[in-house]
Amino acid sequence: MVDQDSSRTPFVVNEGPHPWRRFVAVGDSFTEGVGDPAPGLPGALRGWADRVAEVLAQDVDDFAYANLAVRGKLIAQIVADQIEPAVALNPDLISICAGGNDVIRPGTDPDDIAVQLEDAVARLSSTGAAVVLFTGIDTGFTPVFRPFRGKVAIYNENVRAIAERHDCIVADQWALKVVQDSRFFDDDRLHYNALGHHEVARMVLRALNVPNDLQAMQPDPIPQRTWREARREDIGWAREHFAPWVLRRLRHQSSGDHIEAKRPIPTPVHLPGAEG
Structure with a gap:
């Protein structure tokens, strides 16, 4: 849907370079880029938003990008802090x-969460900027998060309705079937790995209607494991990743409690392979 108000930047790009000069990303670990380490930069993260910014910067000399996302944040914290x-x-x-x-989180209401999201979207949309919203991934493929599939679906319908009311762009993870595969996820089975973030970046650029050269990346074949090997792997995952995740929730702690935004101000984007 194209905004009829000419004072706002249209987000449908038909020909020529895209219209955007300053991209700001807000959110949690998904947008921070957890699971996708930046090559050659120990401890740094790349992620889908960095990948999108790299493409957008190719055609715009004065393009700048900021990323305020911090892992583990709930929606109330994102609204308050970002x-x-x-x-x-x-x-x-x-x-x-x-x-x-x-x-x-058990016991939460996706409709109540959506009310908080809409408050944030209304504020962001009021600036005249183009706003990109995300649906959640279809969790039916993963046993641990399959029980939340219905809640995710309800939340997604709210997201789509909010996007319609505020003339936002929807990046539809639910429809991104290629990532519903464990090979697109990090060892924690919660966050995307480089393959997953790459596919999300491709999806976002399609939603923005920005031509690009990003090609689909083929994951390695699924390794053959015996039942005993698979169970040993599951036990190791539960000990290393799932148990700490549960304990943080019981203690009302967050993985992002002492993490700062990785890119708090808009700066030029270093393009991969560029000199300097």
Whole structure:
């Protein structure tokens, strides 16, 4: 849907370079890029948002990008800590993916979470920037998160309705069937790996209607494991990743409690392979 208000930047790009000069991403670990280490930079993360920014920067000399996302954040924290700082950066393109950590918590209501999301989207949309929203992934393929599939689906319908009301772009993870495969996820089975973030970047660029050269990446074949090997792997995953995740929730702790935004101000994007 194209905004009829000419004071806002249209987000449908038919020909020529895209119209955006300043991209700001807000959210949680998904947008921070957890699971996708930056090559040659120990401890640094890349992620889908960095990958999208790299493509957008190719055609715009003065393009700048900021990423305010912090892992583990609930939607109330994202609204409180990231929305006004994002607005203050004067972006003309904003992405927000929030609420996923809330949805997978027992006892939460996806409709209530969506009310908080809409408050944030209304504020971001009021700036005149193009706003990108995300549906959640279809969790039916993973046994651990399959029980939340219905809640995710309800939340997604809310996301689509919010996008319609506020003229946002929808990046539809639910429809991204290629990533419903364990080979696109990090060892923690929760966050995308480089393959997953790459596919999400391709999806976002399609939603933005921005031509690009990103090609689908073929994962390695699924290794053959005996039943005993698979169970040993499951036990190792539960000990290393699942148990700490549960304990943090019981203790009301977050993996992002002492993490700062990786890119708090808009800066030029270093293109892979560029000199300097």
